[in-house]
Amino acid sequence: MLYCSCASLQQPQGGPRDTEAPKVLKETPKNLTRNFKGDKIEIEFDEYFKLTNEFTEISVSPSMEIPPVFKTKQKSLEITFKDSLEKNTTYTVNFGKAVQDVNESNQLKNYSFVFSTGPTLDSLQINGNVVSSTDNKPVKDATVFIFPLARDTLFAKKRASLYTTTDSAGNFSIKNLRDQKYTIYALKETSPDRIYNSANEEIAFLKDPINLIKDTSNIVLKLFKEVPEQFRIVDRKIDNDGKILIIANKPVNKPSIKFLDGDIKDPIIEFSAKGDTTQIWLKEITFDSLKVSINSDNKPLDTLVFKRGKKDTYQRIITxxxxxxxxxxxxxxxxxxxxxxxxxxxxxxxxxxxxxxxxxxxxxxxxxxxxxxxxxxxxxxxxxxxxxxxxxxxxxxxxxxxxxxxxxxxxxxxEIENYGTLSLNISKEDSVKNYVVMLLTDKNIIYKETPITSNTTIVIKNIPTGKYTVKVVEDSNSNGEFDTGNVKLKIQPEKSWFYEKDIVTRANWDREEKIVIPKVF
The missing domain is CATH 2.60.40.1220 (Immunoglobulin-like)
Incomplete structure (x- = not known):
């Protein structure tokens, strides 16, 4: 009896996992309040919560020289404005993904608190969709943001205060905007800072500003990865087997290597298909220091120095x-x-x-x-x-x-019986435009790509059985390959179109598919 009485009381274990984000129960004053006169806002949630990445996720528009103070107290959030508010101005406090529950970090996405210090609220909005230029499919959780035209700071490393994120269908909506001109962008970020600062991030933009005099819908933003503007070496090393490896951040046209010191005899040099990776084998590795020039079309791009210790040794296993x-x-x-x-x-x-x-x-x-x-x-x-x-x-x-x-x-x-023959009978409605026809596997890998300038039939023999899709790129510069975009130069990625049907190949089977490339896509 004494043993049993010492058992400790614990909360029941198990049960369904919490997947719900915090919900707003009460706002003081109410959201969309006009003639706001105070300096404090209080928001009550239905559960305990936390603010995550407060300084990057939460923004106030228009921006304030002295940022407001955010204080959590049990299930309530208190916002205190330390800066004076402008008269007759609509303010938006955008929380991004900052509000999360304590236990499971479920995010309350795209919540914003809007108020006006005057009798009217800015009420215009911009709606649209974000898709990938790779497959034209919608992109979830892309950040869409706008700048007033006169204050476009995309390349000034300043976070946008007017932003939202896309839903599972790639849709977005930015509300409570005043009538003026805006530039609009979308980012699929590698870090949640709303700043375009990495070549690994995908970006989208509209070439022309939006003159917002009424609600604007059907904006389509296509995400793409830029080719970095500046050439840079991202990795360089001497491997354990003595191979010299050089990796660049962008493709190199007609790459070559020049040794700037030492008597290097019969080096073996291999470049990747795009020229962005170089492998060098030297038959004699005796140098203390080796100076190498990376060239494109015989013009130097960068100079590297490799150093090694006199006692360095290398181990090789042939595979x-x-x-x-x-x-x-x-x-x-x-x-x-x-x-x-x-x-x-x-x-x-x-x-x-x-x-x-x-x-x-x-x-x-x-x-x-x-x-x-x-x-x-x-x-x-x-x-x-x-x-x-x-x-x-x-x-x-x-x-x-x-x-x-x-x-x-x-x-x-x-066995050849496990393969088939696919004939793509290609015709184009626009006889002037050139295209690149790509056959993609079900893993979105290019199986075959063919530049075309006229109606033609592409015959692919011994094709493995499987499901394929056809992607057509409008080859606007007639270089026979897909070209991505450039934000500074206001160049969009080349347009792409997907044939509406999946193509299924079967063993020991010949299939012909007639594809008409539309004039506009």
């Missing part, structure tokens, strides 16, 4: 990747392998190919001329056979004299 899809060679393809380090020699006497466990010798491994790391493996592959490609110990030697440990690859040839 390779491949172009298999699900462990299978696609019909019509060769087996390609890419080593992690440039290769000097492969001893074919120490390379084995098994077909259903039977050794074969009539295969070949040949270097692909554009790379010191890529090789093509050729053989008369047969379907329904199981293959093993094996490299014995010391079969491969890299440019540094490192030999491999035994490695192998198991694979087979996929």
């Amino acid at each position: 390779f990747s491949n172009n298999l899809s699900g462990g299978k060679i696609r019909p019509g393809n060769t087996l390609n392998i890419t080593f992690n380090i440039p290769i000097a020699t492969i001893d074919m006497n120490k390379v084995d190919l098994l077909e259903d466990s039977v050794p074969k010798r009539n295969f070949n491994i040949k270097k692909i001329e554009t790379s010191a790391r890529k090789y093509a493996v050729t053989y008369p592959w047969v379907v329904k056979k199981r293959y093993t490609l094996s490299f014995q110990d010391n079969a491969i030697q890299d440019i540094y004299g490192t030999n491999n440990k035994a490695i192998k690859l198991d694979f087979e040839l996929d």
Whole structure:
């Protein structure tokens, strides 16, 4: 009995998780009050709450030199104005996502308190929708903000005080505005500061200001990522295996590398498809300091200095990747392998190919001329056979004299019956415009893209079974690729249009789809 009487009392455990944001029960004075004369506002909520990121989320418009003081007291919020209020002016206190409940941090989104120091309230509003320029789909939780035209501070690193966020359908509404001209933007931010300050952020804008003399609707803002204006190196290092890696923040046209000091003999240099990543292998790594110039079209972009200690050593293990899809060679393809380090020699006497466990010798491994790391493996592959490609110990030697440990690859040839043929019969209503036709996988990855200048048929053979979509980009500068926008230059991303039907390909099946590109989209 004594033992039982010592049991502690606890709150019941479990139950449904709280998913509701705090609700406003009472506002003193009432929201949308006219002839406001005081210096204090009190807002009562239905539960205990907290203010999160108060100084970045909460804004007052028009702005005040001395910001108001926000004080929480149990379930109430008290706002005290320390600055004098202008006469006959509508004020908006926008809370953004600052108000959250204590337990689960559920956010009360887009709540604002509006009052006027005069007899009338500014009542105009701007409504619209935010979509992605990548897929034209609505974007949730994008920040939409406006500046009075005379005080557009997008590039002055000043937060906008007139803003809202989009709902799940990408819709937005900014209310209680006065009649004047505004510039309007949208941001999908990496940090919630309402400042466009990162190349990783997506931005949208209207080219022309909105002359707000009446309620304005159907504004469409398309988010895009800009190509950074200034070239910058975002990463540079000497890896543990001695490879020099350089990563830039933007594509580089006709990239090249120039060594500005030292006698560098036969360097191996590889650039990514867009030229923004550079890999360098030096056969002799003896330098204390190495000065390198990054060039575009033979014009220097930046100069880097790499330093290493005299006792620095490097460890190398030879591995390779491949172009298999699900462990299978696609019909019509060769087996390609890419080593992690440039290769000097492969001893074919120490390379084995098994077909259903039977050794074969009539295969070949040949270097692909554009790379010191890529090789093509050729053989008369047969379907329904199981293959093993094996490299014995010391079969491969890299440019540094490192030999491999035994490695192998198991694979087979996929059956052509698992693939189909897709013919896209493309015609365009506007004979003058040029386009880029993209076939996208169900993961929104470009499977094939084709620039077109006239009506044509795009034939894609040996296409894997699956669901695809067709995206068409209006190639306004006729460079054969999609070009993004630029805010400072008031350039919108190139327009895109999606074919309304999904295209489903089936095994051993030929499909033809007729697509008419509309004149306007």
